Each structure stands twice: as C-alpha cells, then as structure tokens.
Amino acid sequence: MNDWGAIGGLLGGIGLFLLGMGLMTDGLKLAAGPALGHILTYSTRTRMRGLASGALLTALVQSSSAVTVAAIGFVNAGLLTLGQSLWVLFGSNVGTTMTGWLVALVGLKFKIDLLALPMIGLGMALRLSGEHSRRGAAGLALAGFGVLFLGIDMLQVAFSGFTTDFSLREFDGVTGLLLMVLSGLLMTVLMQSSSASLTIVLTATQGGLLGIESAAAAVIGANIGTTVTALIAAIGATPNAKRAASAHVLFNLLTGIVALLMLPLLVALIAELRDLLQLDTAPAAFLALFHTVFNLLGVFLMWPLVGRLTHFLERRFRTAEEDEAKPQHLDANVLGVPTLALDALHQEVRRMGAFAIRMLRDATNGETQDRLVREQQSVVGLDHAIADFVMRLSRTEMSTDSAQRLPDILRIARYYETLSELAVDLAACMREHTTPTPVEAGKFNAQAEALLDEVDPAVARLERPAINLALDTLEDHYQLLKSHLLAAGARGELPVLEMESRLRAASMLRRAIEQAVKAAIMLADTPSNSAGQDKDAPAH
Numbered sequence: 001m002n003d004w005g006a007i008g009g010l011l012g013g014i015g016l017f018l019l020g021m022g023l024m025t026d027g028l029k030l031a032a033g034p035a036l037g038h039i040l041t042y043s044t045r046t047r048m049r050g051l052a053s054g055a056l057l058t059a060l061v062q063s064s065s066a067v068t069v070a071a072i073g074f075v076n077a078g079l080l081t082l083g084q085s086l087w088v089l090f091g092s093n094v095g096t097t098m099t100g101w102l103v104a105l106v107g108l109k110f111k112i113d114l115l116a117l118p119m120i121g122l123g124m125a126l127r128l129s130g131e132h133s134r135r136g137a138a139g140l141a142l143a144g145f146g147v148l149f150l151g152i153d154m155l156q157v158a159f160s161g162f163t164t165d166f167s168l169r170e171f172d173g174v175t176g177l178l179l180m181v182l183s184g185l186l187m188t189v190l191m192q193s194s195s196a197s198l199t200i201v202l203t204a205t206q207g208g209l210l211g212i213e214s215a216a217a218a219v220i221g222a223n224i225g226t227t228v229t230a231l232i233a234a235i236g237a238t239p240n241a242k243r244a245a246s247a248h249v250l251f252n253l254l255t256g257i258v259a260l261l262m263l264p265l266l267v268a269l270i271a272e273l274r275d276l277l278q279l280d281t282a283p284a285a286f287l288a289l290f291h292t293v294f295n296l297l298g299v300f301l302m303w304p305l306v307g308r309l310t311h312f313l314e315r316r317f318r319t320a321e322e323d324e325a326k327p328q329h330l331d332a333n334v335l336g337v338p339t340l341a342l343d344a345l346h347q348e349v350r351r352m353g354a355f356a357i358r359m360l361r362d363a364t365n366g367e368t369q370d371r372l373v374r375e376q377q378s379v380v381g382l383d384h385a386i387a388d389f390v391m392r393l394s395r396t397e398m399s400t401d402s403a404q405r406l407p408d409i410l411r412i413a414r415y416y417e418t419l420s421e422l423a424v425d426l427a428a429c430m431r432e433h434t435t436p437t438p439v440e441a442g443k444f445n446a447q448a449e450a451l452l453d454e455v456d457p458a459v460a461r462l463e464r465p466a467i468n469l470a471l472d473t474l475e476d477h478y479q480l481l482k483s484h485l486l487a488a489g490a491r492g493e494l495p496v497l498e499m500e501s502r503l504r505a506a507s508m509l510r511r512a513i514e515q516a517v518k519a520a521i522m523l524a525d526t527p528s529n530s531a532g533q534d535k536d537a538p539a540h
Helices: 003-032 035-042 047-061 064-076 084-094 096-108 112-129 133-159 176-189 194-206 212-234 238-263 263-277 284-303 306-312 320-325 338-366 368-393 400-430 439-455 464-490 498-527
Strands: none
Touching: 003 064, 003 133, 003 194, 003 238, 035 320, 047 064, 047 238, 047 439, 064 084, 084 238, 084 284, 084 306, 096 194, 096 284, 112 133, 112 306, 133 194, 176 194, 176 238, 194 212, 212 238, 212 263, 212 284, 238 284, 238 306, 263 284, 263 338, 306 439, 338 368, 338 400, 338 439, 338 498, 400 498, 439 498, 464 498
16 A cells, blocks of 8 residues: 555544544433433532442443533533542543543454444434434444444554655654654644544554554643634633633643653553553554553542642633632631621621522513523621631630621521522423413512512611501412412313412512511611611611
C-alpha cells in the first residue's frame, strides 16, 4: 500500500472509530436508563463513593461528557453539592481509561473480522426487533462496538502501510515531547474525542511509529485537549456548569504538568508495575496502564486541594440569585458586641423575608418554576447562614434578654423558608390551570396581594392591627372562593381536576401568607436594638 492509501485508511479508520464510539455511547446511555440518576444520588456521600460512581458510570456509558452533564444537572437541582460533583467528575476521568484497555486488550489482540462483523449483525438485529426498547438500545451499543473495532483494524492497517523508514522516535527529546503533547491536544480538539486520539496513539505505538515516552506525552496532550471542549461547552452555560468545567480544566492541567515533569520516572515506575501485575508487554497495554495511572495521579494530587478548590469555585460565576443568597449584614467582627450582632441578624432576616415574599408575588403572577427553584435555594442558603451566625453568637457572653431573642430569629427565618417552598409549589400548581380565572379567585388574589403589602418587611411598618384586619378579610375571600369552586365542580361547570388544582393553589397561597403573617408579627414583637432611634421603626 502506498502512503496516500495509508493516509486514506487512516482517515477512514478515524471516521469509523468515531462513528462506532457515537453509536456505542448513545446505545449505552439509553440502555442504562435511570441508572445514572440512581448511582449519582446514592453513591456520592463520600469521596471514594463519588470517585467510584464517576468511574463506573463513565466506563458504563463510555462518555465522560454524559456523566458530567448528569452531575451538573444534579447540582443545579440541589441533589448534589458542588464538592460531591467534583469527585464524580474526577472519577469520570479515571473511567475514560477503560477505552484504552478496550483497544489494547481486545481491539489490537483479536482478528477483528471474527469479532466485529458478528457484533454489528447481532446488534442491528436487536435494534430492529426492539427499536424503542432497552433491547434495541443494547443492540445499538453492540453494533457501535463492532464499528469501533473495524475502525481500530483500519487504523492498524493504515499505520502498517506507511513506509518502514518513517518514524517519530526522533522526537523523544524535550522539544519532541512538547510537540507530542501539542499533537495529542490538537487531535482531541479537532476530533472532539480523547478516546479517538488515544486510539491513534496506541495503534501508532503498537506499529512501531512512536516510542513509549513520545506516546505517553501524546496521551498527556489528549487529556489536556479535553479541557478545550469543556471550556467551549461552558460558554453561556449555568454557573454550576462553568464551575464544573473549571474544575475539569484545573484537574487535567495540574495532572498533565506534573506527569510531564516526572515523565521518565513515571514510565520507569509503570514498567515495574506492569511486570509486578504480569500484564501484557505490548506497547499498547503499557500505554493503557500509563493512562490509568496518570489519571489516578490526578486524583491523588487533587485529594488535599478539593476543599479549597470548591470554596474558590463557589465564589466564581455567581448569578444574581446566588449573590442574593450571600448574607449582607452578618459580619463576624460584630460577634463580640451582642447588641450589634442582634441588629445584624434582625436586618438579615428582614432581607430574607422580603426575598421570600417577592418569590410568592412572582409565583402568583405566573413566574416560571425553574427560576423560583433557584431563588428558593438562595433562601435556604440565607437560612443556613443565619442559623450558623446564631450558633456562633450563642457562644458569646450576652444578656438574658438578648439570648431569648435568638430562638425567635430562628423561628422567623424558618417561617420565611417555608414560605419560599410554598411559592415554588404554587407556581407548579398554577401551571395546571386551563380555564379562565373565576371572579372570586381574582378577589382572593387581590386581597392576598394587599396583605403581602402589610407584611413585607422591605416596605411595611409591620403594624399588628392592620395585619390582623387584612388577614380576616383574606379568610373571608378564601371561604367564598372555596365554596364557589366546590359548587362549580358539583354542577359540572368546572372540570374536577381543574377544581382540585385551584383549591390546592388557593390553600397553598393562604398557608404561605399565614407563614408571612406569623413572621411579621414576631418581627414586630422583636424589633432591632436601634428601633427606638429609627423613625420608621415598627409601631406597637
């Protein structure tokens, strides 16, 4: 075969490998079904579990990007903390090394025709016999495996077709190693697949075109190349996606730099490890082991740094909701002066209340549930900050009167947190409404809005007589609305499901306002220490 034919075979092999990888990944993700969510939810409580789940899932679906997206989604939903997700991401880097072992121990060892073609045939038979079932997804994955192996076979043929005097071994010096890192990086960026880059390096090394150190440098470059994809994916993404991408970049850059600096030592240690484990002496198996050890080295390097890294990332890429979740009045410097600390707590809990009441207003006005979920997480963040500040303040010397105010502040914060939860539920319930709003519902909502004006700590004087009067009026409107909805449902004028949905919405709004009223009354009874000097202080 001439060199042009080898180049054509090389391009075709890459194309088949990428096609097979895509089919295999899609099939495995569909076949895995909800396993991604279950494993991430229940297997991330410790660092080791997070690492194991990330590696297992990536090896299972052969896609670190799918695991990354799932982890970010769970962080956004509040099911995983950022710190937990980082261990899943680091584990996914280890899981990607499964591709190297697959190529080294299967793709380069067996006669491909005897393995790949039956896999493609059987896989497509399963696919056609159950297109929308898990069996069909497994068939797609099996066919993808077969196409992937055909690509590996074509790459082997292409590399063996190059002239025997062509070799890259002369690039083993420092400059050559840096060039190989750059080559691995560019291949990954151009093909958007570190697995494809790794496969090319493995087959080239197996064919004698690359020395071990040069190939190892290219593997390092391929790993670093995945960070470019992560950076591109993070453009315009959510803050958590940007934080995850940043962690991915830092992990791979740090690991790549350290591995490159100690490359000769690593190669020697891995040679000893290979002999100790009695692994195959083929260059491809050596590189697969290097890839695994290389990523485990990254985990080892990041182990003591994750706490600081998490704290650093949480302060970056902040949204407006997250900035609102950051306390504005709770300063540790005032803990030594309890009266000032109580003033700070009082101001922060009023700010939290205004935030929660704004959420309730938005819910009644049709705000999307997704945004309210994010805002509710901010309210929870404020509640935790207030509780932590109260705990720290309780350890200081203070008067009995001041100490007695601390439980009230915690109770007020809890009322507002419950209010924010009800706002999210109310928004979800209101999305179910399909009929025009009844007149009675309009009156009830208008009175609810008026009562919110009385209990909003951002603008109201929090006067108890006015609050009680508005609450009595709201209760009258609620009973009228409830009677109207039940009667309309009984007469068939309103679908039963719509009637139940509107009753739930009215009940949730009523309960949310009750939480706001309880908090407002307690705020009126526990004024800040500076209330006496504030002309706008609540009246009693």
